[in-house]
Amino acid sequence: MKGLILAIQFLTRLPMPAVRADAGDFARSMRWFPAVGLIVGAVVAGAGWAGLRIDGWAGALAALVAWVAVTGALHLDGLSDLADAAGAAHKGRDRLLAVLADPHVGSFGAVAIGLQLLAKLVLLHAVIERGLWWPLALIPFAARIAPLVWTLWLSPLHEGLAARFRGAIGWPVVVAWAVVLAGAAWLSPGLLVTAPAILAFGGWLKARIGGISGDGHGAGIELVETALLLAILL
Template structure:
């Protein structure tokens, strides 16, 4: 299971991981089971970075932490969020047009606006968390967002025949993913205490809402909409923690 783990690290982060050979479809599919662990890794690294910045002015620390977050993930999910926003607005309710716009590498005004708003909301939430030196919600945000991706692929058709998510959908370990999706939030709550139960509920509500939007518009999911789900979940959980 080392190769699927490395595939997940390589895809979801910009950590220096190299594979000697191109991974097989099965390894890519099984990497989905490690997404929550990668989310925990990302949150732990960001929390450690925030701790190192404890003596910095709060606004500077929040800005540096947000920059580190984007660099660590390579802006991968922001790209998905922007493409989804452009497609949903420009698609005008049409499935084929929505999918076509989503494949366009150019970023339109809707995408730019949504990325700006998303980063602004994350910045303000991180500022509040830094003032209170409260890092557990950050762990929840990164972990829950990536726990929802196995759930998304378990419950939602993948609509592209040759997309990045094709091997994930086709080769995913369904029974293992079901176990991981159900056990991860329970384990986190057991470790940190049930005071954070409402963060889990926030993530579930975001998932229900965005999945319903995906099914209504494109009758499934794509890699871009999965990335958008991660970004919106992270932001929603952080805002729920500070509001």
């Protein structure tokens, strides 16, 4: 239970009781990330359903605002930092790492955030108009399996968040959540796109960036969520 509480505290802005934990406890809490996704999904779907009492666009906006608010824009921040770093990657690894560590938002990052929010808003409208509530609620769960895979697959770029997670989980944890995902895919076959989306972004990170960081995890979660919104519509 401690691990779940720590994961909720890290990935969301939901109020939780204080718990005593060390760095090892925090790293091991990563195995609960997909479970936190179920909570996020319930909040997003609930907000979309409430907004739909007005109209479809109000539902989409309510769902998007809830999505950003419940996560504290944590993953959007990662997307922004990674976009800026990717734009500087041609200048060498040192420059890439320096941009990743820079808290300021550059032009690439601003454009990435704007496009991501716009894409989610449009796709949420279509999802809500079609009444795809269960698939919508399951998308954040599916997307949060991705960091478990990337942690075990990709080398950390530096001694930061990604490095702390590495070694705290094993492939059996990933397999267990993959089985749950396979069951969820009975409700929405579009969720099967999770696997190729995870592999595609991980391959891009390996080729373009050279490894994974906390920003890479956040950016990847955002992009996998958007890919899954499109997949459940198709």
